[in-house]
Amino acid sequence: MRTMSHEDYLDTRRFPGLDGLRALAATMVVFYHFGGPNWTWLSGWVGVYLFFVLSGFLITTLLLREQDRTGGISLSNFYLRRVFRILPPYLVILGGIVAFVVLRGEFHERGFPLALKFYLTFLNEFLPSFADGRADNFFSGSWTLGIEEKFYLVWPFLLVAVGIGAARRKLLLISAAMVTLLALVPLTSGGWVLGDSRVAIYRSSIHYFILAGGCLLAILLHYRRGYALLKPLTHPLAAIPVVAAFGLLNTNLDGLWTQTRQNLLLLVAYAVLTMLLLVVLVSPGPLRWLFGTTPLRFVGERSYSLYLLQGPVHFVVVQAVPGLAPHRTVSAVTVFLVGLAIADLIHRWVEKPLIDVGKGLIARQEARRAERGADRRPAEPRTGPTPVVF
Numbered sequence: 001m002r003t004m005s006h007e008d009y010l011d012t013r014r015f016p017g018l019d020g021l022r023a024l025a026a027t028m029v030v031f032y033h034f035g036g037p038n039w040t041w042l043s044g045w046v047g048v049y050l051f052f053v054l055s056g057f058l059i060t061t062l063l064l065r066e067q068d069r070t071g072g073i074s075l076s077n078f079y080l081r082r083v084f085r086i087l088p089p090y091l092v093i094l095g096g097i098v099a100f101v102v103l104r105g106e107f108h109e110r111g112f113p114l115a116l117k118f119y120l121t122f123l124n125e126f127l128p129s130f131a132d133g134r135a136d137n138f139f140s141g142s143w144t145l146g147i148e149e150k151f152y153l154v155w156p157f158l159l160v161a162v163g164i165g166a167a168r169r170k171l172l173l174i175s176a177a178m179v180t181l182l183a184l185v186p187l188t189s190g191g192w193v194l195g196d197s198r199v200a201i202y203r204s205s206i207h208y209f210i211l212a213g214g215c216l217l218a219i220l221l222h223y224r225r226g227y228a229l230l231k232p233l234t235h236p237l238a239a240i241p242v243v244a245a246f247g248l249l250n251t252n253l254d255g256l257w258t259q260t261r262q263n264l265l266l267l268v269a270y271a272v273l274t275m276l277l278l279v280v281l282v283s284p285g286p287l288r289w290l291f292g293t294t295p296l297r298f299v300g301e302r303s304y305s306l307y308l309l310q311g312p313v314h315f316v317v318v319q320a321v322p323g324l325a326p327h328r329t330v331s332a333v334t335v336f337l338v339g340l341a342i343a344d345l346i347h348r349w350v351e352k353p354l355i356d357v358g359k360g361l362i363a364r365q366e367a368r369r370a371e372r373g374a375d376r377r378p379a380e381p382r383t384g385p386t387p388v389v390f
Contacts (some may be wrong), residue, residue: 019300020291056214084358
């Protein structure tokens with residue numbers, strides 16, 4: 001057993017262990033919403049923060065490796081990838097929900113004339129909660145998409161701006177920009193100490209802090225000096241203390257949340273432990289193998305649609321089997337399995353085909369640029385292929 005070299009990390013095209021982490025995050029969220037009191041120990045509501053750290057890490061890794069490969073970052077390519085990755089499942093699921101409530105004559109009752117203004121502009125987290133007296137519109141969980149999309153309207157531009165300097169100065173410049181970004185978070189927060197409220201947190205800027213943490217991890221791992229700081233965690237035995245610490249916090253977060261009222265410290269600690277867990281999962285070892293197994297990868301690759309589907313699937317399941325209305329283990333398992341089956345169809349017939357369309361558009365765009373001779377900059381020496389994180 002040994003640590004992973006920086007060269008081996010840069011040569012890694014895909015991180016299969018991260019698919020398993022996506023699967024864990026989606027499962028936690030479903031069981032938090034529908035599993036009842038037997039699953040409160042899992043603190044499943046924090047599963048969204050696993051998604052945030054993962055998203056920041058993967059997106060930034062893709063951009064940094066593109067910069068190494070081509071000498072620059074194409075913002076148009078980035079946004080084409082995001083559009084064809086995010087929008088098709090999102091719009092298909094939202095459209096299905098709208099069609100469903102229209103057929104039931106509940107379009108106005110469930111507040112969709114107002115809700116669509118938020119959902120179609122990715123201002124999801126600012127939509128007044130259905131808990132305020134409105135009927136559930138089955139799509140309130142999409143608030144996390146509003147957070148991510150606004151973050152990625154800003155972050156790639158910042159990365160391009162600070163990445164112009166000499167290669168040996170890039171880590172310093174990018175890290176300084178990241179520290180500045182994180183330092184501004186408390187000034188814009190909707191409230192750090194949130195007591196027992198899980199609704200008030202929707203509008204808190206802590207989410208941007210956690211997304212930025214994933215970005216910072218990608219920067220540290222990409223450059224040799226930063227990687228040297230984290231290299232000890234790539235040893236297989238490092239997984240033991242990291243997983244133990246993460247599991248201990250994850251399973252006790254609900255109690256600590258209400259007892260200590262140190263919500264800021266708890267969420268920051270959770271983000272940091274998730275970052276360390278990502279280092280373990282991209283490194284060779286038993287944990288990466290476990291999280292990269294076929295069943296976990298299957299769920300992880302469909303986790304985006306599964307996450308968005310959980311609300312409408314629960315409603316339909318309860319309509320079909322009223323006995324599943326109480327939140328308990330069998331209810332959560334049923335919602336998970338039915339949601340996963342539908343997510344698989346969306347993955348096969350919508351998500352993957354449209355991702356391929358996006359890749360085709362990017363390839364044709366690059367070919368036209370090459371023909372026009374628009375990009376004559378010599379590519380920097382490449383240490384490894386770009387990862388498949390589309």
